Every structure is written in structure tokens, then in C-alpha cells.
Amino acid sequence: MKVVPSVCCHDCGGSCPLNIYVEDGRITKIEARDVGLPAMRPCLRGLLYHYRVYAPDRLKYPMKRSGERGEGKFVRVSWDEALDEVAERITHIKDTYGPAAILNLGGSGPSGRFHSSAALSRFLNMAGGQTKYWNLRSQQGGLFASLATYGTINEGSDRADLLNSKMIILWGCNPAESIFGTETRWYLTQAKEKGIKIICVDPRFTDSAASWASSWVPIRPGTDAAMLVAMAYIILEQGLQSQHFLDTYTVGFDKFRDYVTGVEDGVAKTPEWAEGITGVPAETIKTLAWEYATTKPAAIIPGFAPGRTARGEQYHRAATTLSVMTGNIGIHGGATACLGTATTLSAMTGNIGIHDGATACLEENLSALPPREIEPPPSDHPDDFDLPVPPNPVEKDQPLHEYAVKGIYRHTVDKINFSKTWDAILRGKAGGYFSDIKMLYSVGGDSLNQSCEINRAVEAIKTLEFVVVHDHFMTPLARFADILLPATTWCERNDINFPWGFGHYALYANKAIEPFYESKNDLDIFTELAAKMGISGYNDKTEDEWLRLIAAKQGIPDYDAFKASGFYKLETLEPYVSFQNQIKDPGHYPFPTPSGKVEIFSQRIADFNRPDVLPPIPKYVEGWEGPTDPKREQYPLQLITTHSRKRTHSQFHNIPWYGQLEPHEVWVNPIDAKPRDIKDHDQVKVFNDRGVISIQAKLTNRIMPGVVNIYQGAWYEPDPSGLDRGGCVNVLTRGEHSPGGAFCSNTALVQVEKI
């Protein structure tokens, strides 16, 4: 029996140390690994990961489609046969239509820094190019707001700094289930016990609201910006703003003030105005605004969920502005109130290190990091990160995308917003897209199940000439593959992992077991493909050399010690807080924006010239399927698609124990259930113009009336009539994005009926 130090590599925002017990080459148990920090404990997903590794439905061999596409019929083939076909088809498609006909749908399912979907990007670029998507589904709204307002995504504070706050507002944020940084649960518990007032703003009474908050403010989805703007109104009316702070560190506050007070458009953004939009009583807004502005320091901790709405960028921009107005930036106990991703090892050591998918909208900002208070350890390789991805030949000399807001995003016209993937496939050049997509290549994710408007996706995928998928299971997307290749899990390979944005540490995933049956690492699959296609230099280093390179780039001083202990943390004298220099010494330390200040008014956004949908100051802008949409007559309920503790997105859905932990349900308030004659546990259908799902009802007061909640990630399972019996939320969400890029999975009107 051996005990292997490892780390759970999933896309939840955390990164948690585990001991993997292995006997006779098989994992027998997994335990929380003690790294001396109680804040570093794992959740239920990592602790029973062997259920997933050894699941009876795990893919064992390469397979080739034998029935109709999507029918789910496959025959086993040899690796050689499978890869010969992939190589041949890629070559044919590239030669016939050009490389832009190949769409890369790499996902972020494996969160390791080495074995990620960057392996696909690297391969396709070396093979001649590809069509890539832009849009980090999780947080594109926040990313936009952060880049526009602060000029960097390196903003935020250590979770430990929560203990320096006097008041914390968890806004659309549920780390009790979604994790959102391994340490978050620990420090919120400590903060509550220290007597720090915690408020939760959310359409649901979440486990986080129940566990940490002294009060819950239910709010209609997609209206958060209206409430924030009304809070700004009260702060201004009572003169509670930090005027010195605004004068010294910001630009454009006067324009925002004119909007808030009604000088701009004749509508004062009063709490009464916001009540009608948000459903939050005006008195509640007034009290919260007053408390927030008079309790110092105070931290708004925004979840990404309210940003995943039509016009979700405005929520992030408004929250940030409120934090700036009250002087809560760059100080202990405050918050940047936007992404909060400044505290990773990579960010603090100068290597931004974000998933490959994000690079499309970040390239320009990689160098725009704020000066750091902490001297980073020396890095030998400051220029690249993770598995290096060479430039995409397709995008060479292409002009910027229409949504590439100058100076904020720099992606070129060849890129598709993820929300428009299916539209792009269906309409192609004739529909104004850059290319006619003929082939889809998916690694590390189920971009069918986890996209929007799935019924349209199915239609689109059926038009393609060739589909290749690497995965662990016969996922909803894998069913549509022509060639389906079995991939390894993080237990079967060496890797390095660290959290999304919260915590300056890294963990080493030591390989615990040999690959399951014939499964292979994605990187090794592409190495073989590259050899078949005559591409040289694809994998020109050993695994150990690659990992040493990645560790060095993260500023990890002693790779061998790190591999042996499995844990490295950059120690800081005090909890890290971004922008401290900018606040202490603005003369020497400008913000990395064009004005050198926090841009409440952004000229870069103004230049986009679409004030109706993307105003240069934060505003409440009603998007589609909002409070006044006439569609409400037909579909009166707002759907939110949230994160369950029992899944990481679509992963773990098929593992029986996780499925049994709690049933997959639609949360309905009894007030909405009564007129529909729906009782607890009734089977209901949830539907709109985009599709219909069948699901069990959960009657609960934990959801506000007018809103229904379904956890995202359940697998799409349509019956012949088109009814999705799997209860996948994305049958109902819309394939459209906000102009700043935000993925709109929390904007959808639906109706619920008893079956």
C-alpha cells in the first residue's frame, strides 16, 4: 500500500490537497491531506474520486461511430486505426476548406496546468490553425468589468483578509456549495464567529446565506445592477461617499452621479425605482446602503452568477463603483468587488497563468500588471505559461472582432463567442461568421451540455463532417462523436494545480495509478497525431521537463521538494491586498488604465459606441427576458442555473452515489406552485420556446416567488419527442451573449407545468 500526495483537479475555483491510497495499483481510498492549514480542506467530490475513476461506464478503448451521429452506437477500434482516421480527416478538411473550418471546443474540465485543453490548441496551431472561441463562461462579465475599470484582472484580496472587514456582502455568491476558493468556507466561518456582519444578496436562501449571513436579501435575477445603483443614490443623497478617494483615484464619477441622480435622463435611481425592478423593498436597499457606507472597511464579495446574465457586465461595474465610492479599494478589509483573482501564485509571481480559453481576451493585458507589494521569487521563464500555445495562423493579420472593445479585448474576427457556437456552425459565412465550420474537436469538457440552447446545438453538430471527442464517459457530447478517445483522469498522470483566483499556493498531483485500460493523456494522443501528420516539435520535452518548466514559471523555488511534499505556498507577511501601492502613492503607482485611474467612466467602452447595451458608466440596462419583457405573459418565471455541491459542472452527474445525495429538482416557491397545482416531488415540465425538460419539483421557501432554480450540469437525455428527461438546464437557456461577452446562463424565462 502506498499513499500518494495529490490534488483534486476540477473547475470549481478551489484546489484541495488529497492523499490517495493505492493497493496493487488500485485506488482504495482518498483522504483530506493535512498541509497544516485548516482552511485547506477538500469537499465531497475529491474524497470519492475513485468512484469516478472506476465507474463501470468509464470509456476503456478508442471507439468509432457505427450508427447515425448522436445515436450512441460505436465499435471498438485500435488506437492506430482511430488516430489514422483523425489525422486523415484533419488533413482533408484543412486542405479542402482551410484550417478555420476546424473548431476547437476545448473545455476547462481538467484544471491541471499541464494536462489541460491547451494540448489541443497547441496541436491545432502547429497543424495549421483553427477557429477558437472567446468567452470564459464562468466570469466573462467580471473579466470585462475588471479590465475596463482597473485595467487588469489582477485585483482582489486574500480570503484571510475577510477577517479584517467589518461587514461582508456575499452578492450572488454561494461558496458553501460552489467552493470558489478552497479557503473561502473557512474564512467566512471565522468571520461570522468574529462578529463580522455578513449579508447575502441572492434569489435563493443558499447554504451560504443559512450558514454565514445575518440577513438574506432576495433579489430578482439580472437586476443586481439596479439595486447597486440605488445604493449609490442613497450614499450620494446622504453624502456618505469618500469624496477624497473619488477625486484622487477615479475618473468619470461625475457622469455616474448625473445618471444616478437623474440629471442625465430625468429618472432618479431611488430605492423606490429599484424596488419595482429588483423586488427588493426600498427600505431594505436604504438600510443596506447606509450600513455599507458607514461600516468601514466593508467588502462586497461578488459571485460570478449575477454577471452570467444579459448585460451582466453592468452588475460587476456597479459593484466595483460602489466599493470605490466608499473608499474600500486597496485597503485591508475592503474589496475590489469584481473578479478578485489577484491572489494566485501565478498572478503574484508575474505569470498570469489562466486557462487557454481566456487568452483570446487577455493578450493585451498580460503586461499590464500592477506593481506588487511583495517581491516575487525569480522566474526563469516569464514569457509563456502552462503548455505553450504558438500563435494561431488563422488569426494572423485579421482585424479585431466587432465585440473587441478597443484596449480591453483584442480578439480577432475569426473567433466565435462561445454562446454563438451553434449559430456559427449553422449559418457560417453566409450568416456573417468568419468561416464555415466543418469539424469539431473537443477535449476536457462537454461543450454541448454546458452550452446554451442545446436543441439547436444538436441540429448544428449533425451538419458537421467530422467530430472528435476525448473524454472519460459517454457524455451528451461524446454521443455525437465520430471518433471517441478515452482520456486519463488526474489520478493517472502527473500535474500541477492551483486555484482559479484565490490563494497563492500550488499543489502537485502525483500520478497514483496507471491509465485506465487503454486511456491516454490528451498530450500523448496529440503527440501521436502530430507524428502521423509529420508535425515536428509538438512534444519536445519529457513530462518531467514540462512540469519543471511550469513550476519555475510559477516561481516555485525547489521543484523536487514541491513534488515530494505536494504543496508550495508563497508566504506573505500579511494577507495580500491588491492596489495598496496605488492608494498609498498614486503619483508613483498609476492604475494600469489609459487614465492611470480607476475608470468609472471608461472612454474605451464609450468608443465602442453602443451606449444602449454597453454604456461607458455602470448602469442598469434591461436585457432580453428581463422584468418588462412581454414574453413574461407566456413564460412568467425566471430560471437560474446554479452550482450543486454534488457536481462540478457536468462532472460526477453519472456517478450513482452523487446522484443519490439529493434528487435533481426544480425549486419552486409554494406561492408559484399553488396556482399550478404542483406538490412537492411532483414530476413537472419546465419549458420555453427553446425546449422542454422533465424534472421533479421541490417546493421550498428558499427560492423567491417568480424565480425557479435548477442546478446546472445534469446530462441532456432527450426522448424521441424531444423532451429532455435528463433535466439539463441548457435546453432552456439562450445562445446569446452580452456585448461585453458575458455568458447568459442565468437569463431565461420559463413556464412550469405539472405533467
Place this chain on the structure above:
Amino acid sequence: MQIGFYFDQSRCIGCCACVAACRSWNQLDQEMPDLIQIVPQEGGEFPNVSLSYLFLSCFHCIEPACIPACPDRLLVKRAEDGIVVITDPEQCTGCQLCVEACPYGAPKVVTAGKVGIVMCNLCLDRLSEGKAPVCVTTCPTEALDVGTMEELIAKYGELRELEGFADYRKTNPPIIFQARNLEK
């Protein structure tokens, strides 16, 4: 000596990491039941809603009801630490009289393979190595602890009753509670 649990309900976020850790450490297949249950207690009407969680396991009662209920005398309370264990699981006929007797439903019925019951043994293997049970070392908010009753009372007070739990007078479970602070 009597070893018991401490459960801080104000810290429990309902995440079920303890349930998973227990299954993993005890190498339970997916067909096997959970030895720990985290049970939500929802109350109130919108918008005045409450939610708290109960932690249920074998509490190794001071006056256990399961032991006299077993017709084959397979359950034993260890003299040295008060932990209730199944002495010879192979002999268990699966009559479930212990399950009916326990106010906490702690003995869990095995439905796959060999009939019988399984229950928490406070990670005897870990205790013998000086390590706390795996649920305690896993909880991300440190809502759980174990110790002798004297230690627990000295550290955490004497609260023996908590809403939602069976009356402690029935079987005298050695568990100390911290109630959820409902002062909002």
C-alpha cells in the same frame, strides 16, 4: 471512559464532506449505505426562512438501545472507550431489530451482497494511531470533534439537546452540541 462526538451546528454548512470522507476511509462501495447523514431542517416562510443541518451517526450511546435489541448479541459496548461495535458481522441475520430500536437510525442496512448492518466505529483504526476520526479531520469548518465526555464538556459546555434530535434521555448519547445561533 466514554468517547463521544461534538457537533457545532452553527458551523455545519451542509456540505457532506464528512459523509464522503467516511465512505472513502471505510472503503464502502457505492451500493453500501452512508454511515453519516447530514439532514437539512428547513423552516419558515418566504422571506423569513431558516435552514440548519443535523449530523446523524452512531453516537455510541451510554445506554444503547441497539445492544439489547440484537437477538444474537452481536453488538458490544467496549469497556475501554464506550464505542459500540459489531463483533461478528458474518453472524448478522439482517433482522433489523437494532435499526428499529435506535432513535437515530444509526445502524444502516446493507442491501447489496451479504445482508447485515454497518455503522460508525469512530474510526477505531485511526484512534489507535492517535488520529481523530476522518469526519473530524475532513470538516472544512471544524464543526466536528471527538473526545472523552470530560474533555468535550470542558471544551464545549454541556448542551445535550438540540431541536430535531431524538430526546437524549432515551439512550443517553455522548454528544455535545453547539446550537445554531438564530439571533439574526
